[in-house]
Amino acid sequence: LADGVAAPRLTREPFIRVEQIGKRYGSRDGGTVDAVETVSFSIAEGEFVSVVGPSGCGKTTLLKIIGGLLEPSSGTISYGGLEAGRKRPRLGMVFQDAVLLPWRTVLQNVSLPIEVMRRDAAAGVSLARDLIDLVGLKGFEDKYPNELSGGMQQRASIARALVHDPAILLMDEPFGALDAQTRTVLQEEVSRLRRQMNYTVLFITHSVEEAVYLGDRVVVMSRRPGHIKAEIAIPRNAGWRGKEIEDAGNHRDFNEVRRHIWELVRSEIVRE
Numbered sequence: 001l002a003d004g005v006a007a008p009r010l011t012r013e014p015f016i017r018v019e020q021i022g023k024r025y026g027s028r029d030g031g032t033v034d035a036v037e038t039v040s041f042s043i044a045e046g047e048f049v050s051v052v053g054p055s056g057c058g059k060t061t062l063l064k065i066i067g068g069l070l071e072p073s074s075g076t077i078s079y080g081g082l083e084a085g086r087k088r089p090r091l092g093m094v095f096q097d098a099v100l101l102p103w104r105t106v107l108q109n110v111s112l113p114i115e116v117m118r119r120d121a122a123a124g125v126s127l128a129r130d131l132i133d134l135v136g137l138k139g140f141e142d143k144y145p146n147e148l149s150g151g152m153q154q155r156a157s158i159a160r161a162l163v164h165d166p167a168i169l170l171m172d173e174p175f176g177a178l179d180a181q182t183r184t185v186l187q188e189e190v191s192r193l194r195r196q197m198n199y200t201v202l203f204i205t206h207s208v209e210e211a212v213y214l215g216d217r218v219v220v221m222s223r224r225p226g227h228i229k230a231e232i233a234i235p236r237n238a239g240w241r242g243k244e245i246e247d248a249g250n251h252r253d254f255n256e257v258r259r260h261i262w263e264l265v266r267s268e269i270v271r272e
């Protein structure tokens, strides 16, 4: 798969450009921890970028910095195509835990961002219903979170992240807490959603298989302090696209890329 492992080239304008980002945390004993250093990369509009790397290498730190939840210690982030008056684009976030409000129904949870942003409520609810359909929760609009399985809760949180039409979706291990079967189904759903809607996504995962299956590009981070070790472009027309994960796993090119990336990650894992 020669073109599958070539250095990626952005064909579109960078939409998010991260330049020389570093983050130093204060540690409890009064020392410091350098979580990431000199991280630079770009995300184009409509691109799905997966980030993999050993545990503790600063993936979540990076996502939070891009999402504006955390200030970097050094470096800059710039965003393209901003609406007038905005410092950063509208972001949708999905974390490992769905964090739905237990006293609100699925529909009320999904439409919450519309209420918070004081958007047109009727239009918001109608969009929320469409998204609930899209993520496969039709018929569960009036259920409460404790009536849903973990996978269904995560579907609801994906719909909620999309309801205010984010320019970029930030996903941090969104399937990390799910059982293997549910995880597989949701990976396929996100792949389908992505092909249908062409969202821009930054997706953090421990799973190299998931990163390759979903991504247009896989960014591999080194051990802490995390920096970018490699970026691998995954062709959009790769033979396994649109297939179920099981079938992708039988595809020679898929396995070649997966193995290549896994070797890169493995060499960064520090033996305890």
Ligand code: ADP
Binding pocket: 025, 026, 027, 033, 034, 035, 053, 054, 055, 056, 057, 058, 059, 060, 061, 062, 224
């Ligand atoms: P990853 O997501 O790759 O597992 P994180 O970004 O969560 O990595 O963490 C990177 C490093 O920074 C880890 O060593 C972690 O312990 C440390 N770290 C993360 N958050 C804080 C914090 N708020 N204060 C101090 N250290 C932190």
